[in-house]
Amino acid sequence: MFKNIIPTLIPLLALSLPADAAPQKASTRDLGYTEYYLKEFEAEVRRAQGSANTMFRNKNEALRRIQALMKAYPEDPAVLALYERARAALMMSKGDYQPISPAMVAYLNNEKQLREQYARLSRDKWQQLLQGRDILPKVFPAVDPLKNTPETSPVDKSIVLTDVKYPDNQFVGGTGEYIVVGKPSTGFYFVNISGREWLGPYEAIKRFRREVDGSLGESLNFTVLGKVSSPVMEIPGNRRMNMAWGWVVEPEALYIDGRIVATFDTADARGGSYVEEDKVADIKESWYTEKDVPQDATPERVMEIFLAAIKEKNYELYRKCINPDRYKTETAESLLRYHWDLHQERLHGEYVHAVFSDTKITVAKGHDDKNDLENFFLDDAQRNQLTNMLGEKVEYATVQSRAFDANGKQVGVKHAHKLIRKGGGRWYVDDYAIRF
Numbered sequence: 279m280f281k282n283i284i285p286t287l288i289p290l291l292a293l294s295l296p297a298d299a300a301p302q303k304a305s306t307r308d309l310g311y312t313e314y315y316l317k318e319f320e321a322e323v324r325r326a327q328g329s330a331n332t333m334f335r336n337k338n339e340a341l342r343r344i345q346a347l348m349k350a351y352p353e354d355p356a357v358l359a360l361y362e363r364a365r366a367a368l369m370m371s372k373g374d375y376q377p378i379s380p381a382m383v384a385y386l387n388n389e390k391q392l393r394e395q396y397a398r399l400s401r402d403k404w405q406q407l408l409q410g411r412d413i414l415p416k417v418f419p420a421v422d423p424l425k426n427t428p429e430t431s432p433v434d435k436s437i438v439l440t441d442v443k444y445p446d447n448q449f450v451g452g453t454g455e456y457i458v459v460g461k462p463s464t465g466f467y468f469v470n471i472s473g474r475e476w477l478g479p480y481e482a483i484k485r486f487r488r489e490v491d492g493s494l495g496e497s498l499n500f501t502v503l504g505k506v507s508s509p510v511m512e513i514p515g516n517r518r519m520n521m522a523w524g525w526v527v528e529p530e531a532l533y534i535d536g537r538i539v540a541t542f543d544t545a546d547a548r549g550g551s552y553v554e555e556d557k558v559a560d561i562k563e564s565w566y567t568e569k570d571v572p573q574d575a576t577p578e579r580v581m582e583i584f585l586a587a588i589k590e591k592n593y594e595l596y597r598k599c600i601n602p603d604r605y606k607t608e609t610a611e612s613l614l615r616y617h618w619d620l621h622q623e624r625l626h627g628e629y630v631h632a633v634f635s636d637t638k639i640t641v642a643k644g645h646d647d648k649n650d651l652e653n654f655f656l657d658d659a660q661r662n663q664l665t666n667m668l669g670e671k672v673e674y675a676t677v678q679s680r681a682f683d684a685n686g687k688q689v690g691v692k693h694a695h696k697l698i699r700k701g702g703g704r705w706y707v708d709d710y711a712i713r714f
Contacts, residue, residue, distance in 0.1 A: 301353040309356055312347060315340035316360060316367070323370045327691040328680060330373030337371060340364060374680065374688040381567075382631040383684065385589040388565045393491050393537070395561075396553065400539040403553040407503055407531050407541070411436040414506065420465025423509035423523040432506040437527055442469055442500040444480075451512040458514040458524070466514055466524030469502055475542045478549025479532040482540035486552045488615065489562075489591055491537060492622035503531040565590050571598055573704045577675035577697045578634045580705045585632055585714065588621045601698055601706040617711045624713055629681035629689045632714035636678040636692075644671030673699045674708070681714040 318336035326332040344364045347357045414437045421430050439459050447458050448471065456468035470476065487494040504527040513521050531541040540552040568586040575583065580599060587595035596618060597605070605614045641648075647661065665671075675697040681689045690713075698708040 302351055303354045304347050304351045304357050308343075308347060309360070312340070312343040312360060315343060316364060319371075320363070320367045323367050326371070328370075328374030328688045329691045330371070330687065332371075334371055337368075341368070376631065376633065376680075376682040376686050376688070378631060378682065378684060378686045385565070385591075386626075386630065388562075389490070389492065389591070392558075392561060396486075396490060396538055397536050399553045400533065400537065403539045404503075404531075404533050407539070408438070413438060417467075418460065418464040420460060420467060420525060422465065423525065426509070432525060433508065435506055436530075437467070437504055437506055439467055439469065439502045439504070439527065442502045444471070444498055444500060446497055449512075449514065453510050453512065454526075456512065456526075460514075460524070462522060466512075466522055467506075467527050468510060468512060468514070468524045469504065469527045469529055470507075471529075473528075474549045475504075476529050478542045478546070479529065479540035479552075480550075481548065482550045482552045482555065483532060483534070483538060485555070486538045486540070488593065488618060488622070489558050492591070492626045494534070494537065495623075498534060501533040501535060502527065502529050503533070504529040562591060566592055566595075568592070568595060570595070571704065575704060577637050577639070577677050577705050580697060580707060581634045581677050581679065581695055584707050584710075588618070589625060591622075593618065599707050600710045601708045604708070604710065614710070620711075621713075628683070629714065630684050632679045632681045634677050634679050634695075637675055639673055639675045642672045642674050647671075670701045675699070675705060679714045 315336050319334060319340040322332070322334045322336060326334075341364060344357070344360050347354070348361055351357045412435050414432050414435045417437060417439065421432055442457055442459055444457050449456060449458060451468075454468075454470055454472040457471055458466060458468060460466040471480075483494075483498070507526045507528050509523055510526050511521050511523050514524065529542065531539060533539040538552050540550055542550045566586075567590065568583045569592075571580060571583055584596065584599040586592075587599060597614065600614065605611050644665070647665070677695045677697065678692045679695060680692055683689050693712055693714060695707065695712050696709045697705045699705045
């Protein structure tokens with residue numbers, strides 16, 4: 279009897295025993311709301327284009343919801359899928375990354391060595407300039423021009439003025455343009471910047487910044503070697519003070535301590551030069567990784583050469599990369615140099631490298647012989663007719679750049695650069711002012 283009952287009870291006992299509970303799953307509602315915020319976060323990350331400097335409005339909400347679901351339903355495949363997507367989006371939100379090789383920052387090391395070399399040359403040159411001069415032994419307090427005597431007069435004596443700030447302390451007065459040095463309690467000197475004695479050395483300093491030391495800014499602090507010429511009454515700058523007497527100083531040499539010295543020279547067509555300026559080009563020649571723009575260079579390749587020219591301070595190559603129509607006048611040439619200086623500042627303070635991609639080419643004028651759709655309907659005679667009729671072909675290319683700092687982190691978003699090609703020639707950078 280029991281033998282017949284036991285087989286019958288086994289299935290019933292199996293049903294009554296607590297089986298392993300199936301993994302709980304998140305509700306469709308919770309999954310839907312969470313995915314909504316995750317999608318918004320992912321869209322924000324895509325719009326950031328690899329930049330980390332972006333506020334993501336939906337990031338925290340998406341991550342909080344997914345974290346809560348993971349704790350409550352750790353085995354739910356749908357929750358795990360959201361978790362993996364969130365991980366990927368979170369990493370992308372921190373910014374794109376590019377390994378920085380030694381070659382990418384070689385320009386910084388080369389420039390550092392060149393700066394150190396010219397700092398040594400400048401220290402020696404400055405000492406040479408001071409030798410054998412009747413230098414005013416005491417600069418401050420300045421001799422009061424109203425109480426001056428032949429014995430105390432500083433006129434025609436050489437003077438070394440420190441802390442000459444330009445353009446900070448520059449002003450235009452009634453008798454000329456000056457940089458004021460001093461204060462009411464100690465007297466004033468007015469460094470004359472109206473003439474070539476200032477402009478020659480100052481332009482040389484600007485060339486030094488352009489050719490050697492891109493870290494020099496616009497606001498500079500000089501030590502000036504000059505000669506005292508005469509007393510003059512001026513209102514020193516934009517300060518709230520009355521007119522004051524001071525001594526005019528005609529500059530002969532400008533020195534940025536630890537950097538460079540430049541001198542006035544009437545025999546130099548440029549009006550002045552910095553120490554051993556004529557040797558810079560030969561020194562830098564060994565740096566250059568790019569020396570010309572190949573005729574068949576693609577738009578991306580032209581941009582790579584353009585970047586290398588700026589990094590390596592090869593101004594002539596920089597100029598060769600740019601559409602010649604963009605610098606036909608002196609004003610345009612000046613603008614070219616202005617943006618060169620801006621590029622130098624960025625490559626010394628914001629980023630060290632850039633990569634280029636996503637080239638798109640369009641035909642702005644002339645027959646598009648690459649348009650397969652239209653050319654399918656045209657025979658050779660018709661194509662030749664259109665080529666002759668529509669004139670020289672003008673093409674534009676846009677290339678996207680992404681810049682990276684010394685740590686390899688992307689800086690900002692992508693930037694579009696426009697290049698131009700005429701008549702099937704080579705590509706030129708057209709909007710050279712765009713940052714990388």
